[in-house]
Amino acid sequence: MTLTQDVKETIQELIKAKKNLRIYPENNPVYARTINNVYSRITTILDSSGSLTLKIKQHDIFFEGETVYHSDEKEENLALFFFKDGIRELTFNKGLPKKEMEDFLSTLSVDFEREVLDDDIVTLMWEKDFQFIHYIVDDSILLADETYEERAIEEAKKASNNNEGILSAYEDAFGLEKESGVNVVPLTGEDLGSIILEIENDPHDKSITLIHLLFEMLAYAEGMGEYKELTGFIGSTLEFAINLGNLEAAVYTLKKIEQSTTEDIYDKDAAVCLKDLKRLVNSAKFVKLLGEILDEGAEFNEELLYEFASLLDKSAIPPLIHILGELRNAPARKTIISILSELGKKDIPTIAKGLLDRRWYVVRNIICILRQIGDTSAVEYLTRAVRHPDRRVKKEAIRTLGVMGTGNVLPVLRDCLSDTDELVRLAAVRAIGLIGTPVSKKIILDRITARDFRNKSYNEKKEFYEVIAKWKDSDVIGLLIRNFKRKTLFKRAKNFEIRAAAAHGLGIIGTEEALESLMKLQNSKNKLLRENVQLAIKRITDEKNRG
Template sequence: MPEELSPDKKTIDLTEEMPLVEGMETDEEFLLARDLTGFFLKTFKSIRFYPPDNPTIKGFRDQLFKKLQYFLNKYPSFIIQIGEFTLSFKDRVIYENRDTKSSLAFLLYKDGLRELRFAKGLEEWEVQGLMDVIRGSESINQLEDDLVTLIWERDFTHISYLATDDFLEETPILIPENVDQLKSKLIFKPLAYNVQVDIGEEEEDDLDKLISQTVREMPIRDKNVYFLTTEELDRLRAEVESEIDPTFVFNAIDILFEILGLEQEKEPYQDSINLLTKMLDGLLTLGEFQRASDLLKRLYIMIKTYELRDWQAEAIQKLIESAGNEVRIERIGRILEREGGVRLEDVNEYLILLQQNSIKPLIKLLGELKNSKTRRVLCDALSEIGKNAIELFTPFIDDRRWYLVRNITYILGRIGKEKALPYIQKTFNHEELRVRREAVQALGLVGGPKAVSLLIKALNDKDTRIRAMSAINLGRIGKNVGLAALLEAIQSKDFQKKEPAEMKAFLDAVGMLGSNEALPVLQQMLERKSLFGMGKKDETKIGVANALAMIGTPEARAILEKGMNSKDESIRSVCQQALSRTIPSKESPV
């Protein structure tokens, strides 16, 4: 049996059509009416969507009856005022929806209903009958019946209505008194086909002749008759767009989540899960990644906050896992290859919600994508999904595609666990230069003694960029061991021969470590006479002064202040520039 709703039950409010009411509402009757109307709408949605014999429908209907009884026990009647797109209570709007396909207000209004009234003493069969009428109203022949007639035929005791017939009210009808008056009001222009006779004056004996004439002659088609005005074209275009608008899918998702919150039977519960799976596929096909993310988030909320039976939690968990299976990842890949119409931020938001079963399909897709931006999105998502599943990435370290190996190295670096170091070390020795560069960056992100050791080794690599990147990463994580290696490098005879960018990287790394142990070496390098002659710009001195400024201790500032009084113009200049960029002195490290 469906579970009764209670204030303590954690549910998600899915009625996005209900307007927000500003401020604190103090009218108890209005608050109850608004709540009652909200549940009336939920019941209306469920009966439109779910089969009539499903027990979930009974659950909604029973709760609606109880809410109506509660209201009518406090107040003599409950009257809903019906506008074209709104429902009101005592002239205050409590519902608005301008979508003619899903709006309850429009459904009632178009058939002439203007008020729906519930009186004290309401019986359960009347509520059930009204729901049946509303359900059947969408499939009736409009030429034979309407909603007002169906309600009237039910002969409800405690449900009444106010209805109008706009056509009869606004268009007076003249009933002819005789045949001559009827003929005088007939309109004969334009003539049908090629008829050139006055039908109003034709005698009865000539009828056969008239018919034979119209049959023999072909019609003259005047194409001007088929021209549409701008207003007509706009109206038709709007109707077509409403037909292909996926809004109905989003409304159906809301209803399905309401059903999951109430349903207690396995078979209909699984039916709802299956429908949500199809909705997810539809959203992915449309490229609606943000809405697909919202769907998954709501499933996670249900697992964490709802009191679910084991079989319910298992069904939801299977749906979540299926969101990242190979078939759906392939579908996502086809969408990403279009390179247009999809926000990559939304794609990332969806991907990070997937389970670990999606890792291998995503890596497979990563090796196939051609666009670098979409590959980066997949790498960032895999870094989140695979935090506790490094073993799923390591088989791809030996892949023959160097670009995939580089991406796996990028991912392992951002996961940032020392467990990945043996595999990063393999890429550190890779034959492809771009893979080795990525390995150096990954070592800097992982850290630890082993990473520092490999970075020190890379200071002597043949590639300039690898040497510079290794120095910077040592500056981040090297501490005392890294400092010793860096100081040895900047004191070597070959250091002055390096490119300015590489020299700057090494000296910046020393400054990043912020240790006073580097001060004697830096002071010596600063005060050394320029190799390029007195007053000539010395790139080394600029880098040394900046390193002292980055260390920022009182002792480091003292060296810079002393340099401002130097007789060497190049020393004075670089020290003055460095001091102008420094922040207030840091305390000396203990």
């Protein structure tokens, strides 16, 4: 049976497990047998190939370029199950413990429609903090469905008891003027009844119609008293509209205020009142209302969110960051992150101050937002984030430096290679590889040739060789071939790991120059070396045949 066929059958076992673990309790023999079957198949593949990487598309799952699963169904579609939450690649690594496999299967079997309305597969996998199961998430989805552990939610609940203090701290830190001025005049029962009746008869843009009329009246008003009264009515209508999920009303109001400024429509006193009205839309009070309707399930299209964000000013950033840590469901967080990713372009330093938030999950979101913005001026803030005490934040900061950074961040990333946490070190290796300069290459080569390199775990050795294989230079190929051939009398197990990792790198480079040496060891008695050699030979010959 070919490896591809093994993978196909393993995926079918995963689908079966997804169903069985929903039906049977943990103490049922079927439950235990299901886990054993999947684990046995996965470990068999890992024993022969070292790792199993699956590429995820909407309706397909691929292994080494071949389709191993396809379904056009909307329900019970394993590819779509992962794809819809942003997972684009899933990798199982050799050494996978049975308990981690069981945790993965239990996550896979969750009925998200009935059991965990506010979570997704990425969130739950992040909570498990898998060591041998890795995944790559589409950046836009990652921002949408940020990973929050249960304790993080508990922290948020506790924090809600001291909301005013946190928000006050933000305002003090950012040096922003506190909201003032707009006296929101409550509409009378008759006024509200009229609005509701109109909305019931024709729900489209009735709030906007009323706001339009109030702006028309403002043009004919006289004196500060009338200006305040009318802008107060507009503010009341805006609150009413946002409670109905009508964000268009806020966009319309902000555009009218902007128009009045550029065209000098109103006199000085009216302009002051409109400035206060704009301050209301940017205020913590309005942002809180927006957060509440988002948590209740309100959704807005991307164009509307972009327009809304572009009309806000930087004073809205602190309350938006604050509310980001309070929201309960992923779509709501996605909306706020989308707004901040656009609004933040106006003021990177203010966004970056969110990195000081005491909640790790907020800091991680801010890092993602800075990556989404893509302004290289944020790099100086991100270099500090790699010292954050939470490794999840560290890893995200390192990854972002790899995507956004240039050669000037390499000293910081090089220091991360000495972190006590292996996962942080692995993230640093990949980030250095992404920057891809000659200095990057030298840093990786220096580590590979260091005396203590052989003491690293096999997974870490393999990652180094995988990254250095991006440079297909003759000196890299020469080093890999020498390390592949290297023999020693002492610490032979560690040396076999180096040779196996070097074979893995040679397979990635795809150089025919290494084929002769690889062929000689394709039947090595050492299982790890033999598996990597055979896989490297297959990759090189397949590439040659395709060429």
